[in-house]
Amino acid sequence: MNMKRILLLSFFSLSATLGFTQRDKQPGVSPVYRATAERINDLVHTKLDAKFDYQKQQLNGKTWITLKPHFYPTDSLRLDAKGMDIHEVAVVKGVKNNSLKYDYDGLFLNVHLDKTYRNTEPYTIYISYTAKPNEFKAKGSAAITDAKGLYFINPLGEDKEKPTQIWTQGETEATSVWIPTIDKPNQKTTDEFYLTVPAKYVSLSNGKLVSQKTNSDGTRTDYWKMDQPHSPYLFFIGIGDYAVIKDSYKGKEVSYYVEKEYAPVARRIFGNTPEMIALFSKLTGVDYPWVKYSQIVGRDYVSGAMENTTATLHGEGAQQDARELSERNRWEDVIAHELFHQWFGDYVTTESWSNITLNESFATLGSQLWNEFHYGKDAGNEERYNSAKGYLGSHSENKNLVRFYYNDKEDVFDAVSYNKGGAILQMLRKFVGDSAFFKSLNLYLNTYKYKNAEAQQLRLAFEDVTGKDLNWFFNQWYYGSGNPKLNITYGYDAASKQATVIVEQQQEGDKIFTLPASVDVWTGNTPTRYNVWVKAKVDTFYFPASSKPSFVNFDADKILLADKTENKSLDDYAFQYNHAGNYVDRREAIDAATKKQAEVGGVQIMLAAVKDNYAPLRAYAISNLDMSLAQVKNAAEAPLAEAAKDANRRVKAAAIGKLGQYKFAKYAPLFKAAVNDSSYSVAGAALEALNKVDTTAAFDAAKQLVKGKVKGRLETATKNIMSARDKGAALKLLSDYEAMPFGQKKFQALSGVFELISATPDTEIFKKGVDAILGLETALPENIRGQVMPQIYTALREVQKEKTENGLTEQVNYLNSKLPKDNKSGF
Template sequence: MKRYALLSFCLLSLSIAFSQEAPKEVSKEYRATPEKINDLVHTKLDAHFDYSKSQLNGKVWITLKPHFYPTDSLALDAKAMDIKSVSLVKGTKNSPLKYTYNGWVLNIRLDKMYKGGEQYTIYIDYTAKPNEFTGKGSSAITDAKGLYFINPLGKDKNKPTQIWTQGETEATSVWVPTIDKPNQKTTDEIIMTVPAKYVTLSNGKLVSQKINKDGTRTDDWKMDQPHSPYLFFMGVGDYAVIKDKYKDKEVNYYVEKEYAPVARKIFGLTPQMIALFSRLTGVDFPWVKYSQIVGRDYVSGAMENTTATLHQESAQQDARELTDGNRWEEVIAHELFHQWFGDYVTAESWSNITMNESFATLGSQLWNEFKYGKDEAYAERYGSLQGYYNSNSEKKNLVRFHYNSQEDVFDGVSYNKGGGILQMLRNYVGDSAFFKSLNLYLNTNKYKNGEAQQLRLAFEEVTGKDLNWFFNQWYYGNGHPKLNVSSNYDAAARQVNMVVEQTQDSNNLFTIPVSVDVWTGNKPTRYTVWVKDKADTFAFPAATQPQWVSFDADKILVAQRTENKSLDEYAFQYAHAKNYIDRREAIDVAAKNQAERTAAQILEMGMKDPFAGLRSYAISKLEMQKEQVRSMAEPLLFEIVQKDKSRPVKAAAISKLGDLKSAKYKSLFQASVNDSSYTVSGNSLEALAKIDSVAAFSEAKRLMSQPAKGKLGSAITKILIKYGDESSAEVILKNFEDMPLSQGKFEAIRPLVDFLGKVKSPSTFKRGVDDILNLVAQVPESFRDQVAGFVEGLLRNVQKQKTANGQSELAEYIESSLSKKAF
């Protein structure tokens, strides 16, 4: 799963600084791998949906066998169901069985004692009532009801009617009785009867379709390869299905019909991704097909259901959005790599979720590297590790046998840090050994479960190296090195002396192999050293004083560094570095010293960098009020707007030119408002507003009748709020309502609240308040209190304003909404 929403929330500011959550006391209970008493063998479900009640009427046949020891009982997870009958299938007859049910677990007394490996089949007639399940969800999905009916009665004319399921972690058992543990593996057959106008998707292959006389259709999906119950999937809706293929296997994209023309631009690189991952792992795509479907109101990014990945609606982008690049491409790669790491071989317990999520994090980085180059991969990796460093997670192990809820393991350690650790391991053993080890791990454990020790054994078998030291500190330990690196040149001894101090907790010292490049002239000499102690000293020969000593030359460590380099060294570093992180670090140092000429030179190099991501980043750091920076940057920014092929870079340059508030750029901004990129258009509109608010307001009114997403939508909203009146309410509110859960939507809260301060219409005012509180309700639970507190403070100020103005009805609506905790 790509917890896209969760990771994004780590970066939210909302004009306030969200404090990191204080570490919670962790349960002392050892979280063992679930005991296997009975094994799932096959699950056959016949599902009929009751849209009026948001329920599933199901009949399920479950074939099982005792794992090893004889047993005469069976416990199935079955949450919030009406159990109508339970029986044993004997040939063509069913024999009723005794059972007890507490709303969570269905305990069945079998007809006899079954020996280890002896199969039997249970039949259950039941109704699943997901809306009545009150189990707690994760920080990304705010409940765990497993089966979701979206706009089931079609009352919302702006939202399609859909059904989708979300099984991870243990929510499949809300819609079908099962043993809902990741170390279970079963084949399955899912039969769905739906209105004939809808299409369906499930695991495996669609083997038959039958048109029924009552206007419904029955689709039969068969999954002949075993996988875990949390990866079961059902999807239903009015989709366009865009057909593609990898070799002779189906690759399909299920999108809402308006996105059919651009579906290939969103998902069309999937066959290339499959080919890359098949080549790197040495395991050809192991499943019969691969489909991807987009679900409304799904807030957890995406989920890697076997052969049938579910994406949230943010994946759907129109042609103008895609001119800035496909923002969802990394998510697509992440979920696809799960088809090997997570689905083909599954973490044997939630404690070992690193065997799923760390690999998927690696997968998108591998895609970026092999498709777009190392700068793109390092940019993703850098951002990922910053998410971990900022997550207040230093006390958490990667393999985690103690937690309060299994949902807690889906965090910046399992994803971000774990992906970085795999990159370190790859760097240490080399690419050939790394991918050969992955191949051995996958083939040894295919269709079964894996844990970190099995990964270690695979690497040791391939490399011949003992890797306990690596796994003990990175997988079964916590934290990361914090390194203070200093170096000086001893001319008499003709050597560089380097001191590396580990400044983190002295009881948690790391053993780290590190590459050091010593640059004399324009070429480096590489040395490898081992950092082991609280303070280590190293000496490297150098005939003359080096221009740059690059510690961790490949910038591969999961570690935070401080170094004592000069601006001149950073300038040399930028000019000669091949690595994204080296160049970014130089920009960061230069940004803090923009009064210095050398810093301006570094920023200029950044603005001309061959990698668009660094050009945008360097531009974002410019302090245009400094004359030296302005004289260097202004003509270059103008040239970038005219010539740069990257729309995000062009947009960043327009924003900085806008900061100058110079009338000479008015025509440029007006022309760029019509750019095909929403980001360029939105930044141009905001820049125009800084020099001519009347013209900007006129443009905003003109554009508000056209599709306006992303930056353009937020820019229009801000300008209409600032310079308009209540007549713009419909556009302002609709723009806000149509925005997906995103950083931009959160940034729009304060302007929308300011607008509500002007509003007099009760219906408009109430709709705006409801929109804001509905957004708060979608926030992952671990962040919701902070966002709710921020929003409540804003609304209380409006409440005081309305009371003072005699608008008691509006003030009372805020009081009523907040007192009911509508969010």
Template structure:
């Protein structure tokens, strides 16, 4: 799963969204936290699950019939407990010679305890028939920071009353919500084959796991589709989707690949998902295990409760991955593509081999996070892969409470808590680090052993360790003990001393984190006399002093030469060394660190040269970083050096985001001489460039920007629409308020909505009509309440109180009172 949380922190979110639920989690000393979370014992094993379902759109019910085949795992048993949340259970019977023999059962609304007709021996199969009704909208289900709701089955606009929203049905099983729509043993260490017959209005299409085995048109305007998943998988990976989708058929080798989209986006199916077969080929060859399922489908649905979900052979995506060709041209890798590859990698790590418990979720989600970096590296180059991995590490390091949590976590307050930056971003970075330590060949051989040994079964971190040891011949207990079964990370300080008399270079390493030292194998590269010499060292203690003989004072001593360690590092390089590092050290992070190191020293010519050179870096992410770092509004020397480069970038850089960033930077100068450049950029097909140009024009001529915004109201999308909102919020009148308000209320995903909050607040603070102000206050309050579990409440309260101050000064006591009402539930 690509969680909503991961989607929030992985994109260009405002500071408002970065404050997350994980900082708000219950204290570790709570009773729930003290409980050891064992792997669920296997008393009965699922074997096969056959479902016959139909839907009541008016009541939001599912009417289901189930035939579930099980067998005792080892010990004889005369009883069975199934998860069945919030259902009406009409009949439970054992199937004997084609007849249903009723069984006694007790039901507590969450699980059903069934007395079997006899004692079954280990391995002796039996089949139950269950007639039930699922009522998901009547179920009180607790969501999480990863998944904002947990009722399993979702009816979207079932009555057709919501304008511009299609009628859909879809399911979401992770973590244990499949049992909201069919009785099962809803645990990840269960595996079952599957058959689902869905009876739906004939005008709709369906999607489920496995293959479409048959379709039958009924006489009442419905159609019954039968889907069969003939390889075993866990219940949380079951899925259904029903709606008006257009299907684009693609192919990987001899297997069907298909993309399900709303009709509006069907013409762009290939643009959105068309690289999928290439990713399937790359992963299959890299892992030495071909894509294992019958087919691979991807579907985009409305109002999804997370980011995306890797249902076996049928991934479900939130709508943020889709877009027109123009919109997609501005998004690049992190604009949805990384999610697509993340979910695809799960078809091996998570579906083919599944974590045996939520404590070991790392063998699902850390790998999916890691896969994003290796695909970026393969497709876009090493800089892109390193950038993605480093960004993941920064996301982990930004969460102060994350350092207290083990990667393999046998203690937690709720299973949903495991879906966090530790499991995703930290875990992905650990795998990136392990690959570097072992070498790619041994690492991928280890993954191959792990997958083949545990195919269609369950895995945990210890099995991963054993597979890596078998492949590499190395003992890895030290690595797994500190990274998988321990918490935190090293905080590494690096200082240097050169002794010209003895020609010795000393490097002082110090780990300052609480607790024991981390064992850190690392490369130290010494650049001197036009050559680079690598020294491979191990840091095993909290402090270490390393001395190297060098013929002349080094131009650079580069600790962690592979830039791979998971650490918070403070390095004390001089400006000369940072400049040398930017121009001579080869890696993305070498250049990133150099830009970071010089950005506060731009009064020095060496620092300016680095910034200006970095504006033209080969990797667009560093061009963006340098543009944003340049002090062109406060330093004449920087401005004189940077403006010619910025003009060139604004006019002709191959990357739309870089062009837009250059335009934004030039716009801050408010120089009328750039107006023609901005007007030319405004004519671009790129929404992000067009939006940047509109904002830049607004810096010089607000009236003209307001006219441009009005002309683009109806057809603006993406960044251009945000620019219209920005211009209206900055320079508009009450006449423009309805547009901004409706755009905010109807934003399709949290990224967009959070990005608008402050602008909507600014506008609400100054509109003349108190009713408009109150609309804005209520809408912002609703967003804060909806995402309160993500820890955004304090920031939303601050924003609302800012509106209150402004409205009070205007004498608008009614709006000030509305703020108080909106704030109350956020406290």
């Protein structure tokens, strides 16, 4: 599942020979060791006959569950069955059902079997039941905000703006809200689902659609069959009025279930899927293992997306119109992430939630691989860099990657399991080399296919292929916590003709990391590569150099997951930008120059970056230009005017936004033309810029634009411009924001509220806006509140600075009364 990263915002000592014991638990974390679930009975096959009561929002089900004892003989069976009405429990004997005694407490169904069964004796249990998901209350997580398993969306059609849908969400253990099962990841079963649905709707489930039968009561029964075993949390049912667009991969169906409005652009959203399947099949050496691959979009989804076997569910954010897609497909990383799960998570599944890294870290890697191999190394490195930065800013230093201690299983879905785990896999890939890395993944997948694994088994696969002992790596990164904090200094000794690099580990505590690292020593424009090992609190490395090097670059591949302090001059960063070449090299140089735009060298780096070959870096550099500095403003005008013609919409929007800060009437024609751009971002930036030079023209344009569809930056711009002239519109913007349920849309709308409070001189509106923003705190899941709120406080402090400069004392004082006195930024 992907954060799941959508709501996380990109979040979230050991024995040398026994890396299994996690001793560095966080304060307040349960001391209970989270063992892999004991297997007394094993699922073999699950058959379901389901009918849906839209009025009551219930599922009336009959299920036949075939099991066998795992090893020891047993005369009992415990099933997870949450919040159900159990009508009958029986053992199937030929064509007869023999009733069984059972105990049920609303969570567990304990069945007294008719005899003692041995592990050579499979048996089938029949259960008639009613699932009542709305009556079952369960805690969600930062990644998965609800856990009632089965969701009826607008079941009676009362909301004319929303379709009627049913979808399920199983991870972590919510499948057992709608079907009795052994709801643990180390169980695997084949299944067949008979779904009786309104005939006007389509259905989707795991496996293949075998048949459809039209019934006389206006319903249809769809028979879905899954012949390959998978875990219960990956069971899926989806029902609704969808358009189904079909592609294929090597004769297998690849299909996209979207609301009919989005049928014309479905291939622009999901159409790279067959190519993704081909890439992941090639890299892993395991051809796509399932019978089909479908993707469906669900309204009001409780997460970002979920990798149900052969049937991935996406949140409604996946559905973008043509204007949004003209900028980029913002959902493509999620699509790749969920697809890679079909190998890592579905084909081979974590044996316990403690080992969720085997699912989520790999899926994080998967989207990085897609970007790297499809769009180029800059794109892959950009996603890798942003992901690692998300971990480094998440304050998760005390959490192990493999986590045997936690308060709730939902807690493991965080920036450690996703972001950090993905970065660790990239470091392992660099250390062993691509050939060995992907061959090791192939061995791991083939060894444990249709089974479960833990991180030690991943280690053994890598050791088998490479011949290397990797306990040091896994003990440090998988069974340990934190990351190195490195202070790096460079020098040159003319007498000994040696360049030096001193690396000091400054992380808290006595833990020292072992880090293989690359160092490039540049003579003129030519680098010489050296490979070193950082192993001590302070390491000094010496490199031969007949004269002072033009540049020395530690961690030349920019692969280490570390907080690094680089003691480089602005000249060093200029050389790094112009010669080192890696996306991260250039990004670091831009960041360094951003802080020193008062210096000529800083401006030169920024202006060079405005013309970078990689469009996202061009947009990033433009967005970081400090237009309050005269030398920047004077030097940047011509490059910005050129960038405003850029074919890349992100670059064009950034450039137009900066041009607006000149407040030059000569750019009004450019802004007026661009408000009708096909990109919402460009149109929004142009409308904001036009408002700076001609408020009447901007207001008139906004009134026309809101008659059509406005989204994203254009929606924010139109609302803010109209609100500035209409207090009623401003108050409605705030009331609409407050009424929004917690989720992705609310986060997206947050920038508009910030824009409003920044611009308004009206103290009443300002106070209501501040209250609306701070009200987000109570809606945030507890385990990310401490990460997100410091960032909001920091942004409000910036607003406060602007208000102080404008002499709006009452607004300044109000913020002072609302903000915590010990405000610290989350990043």
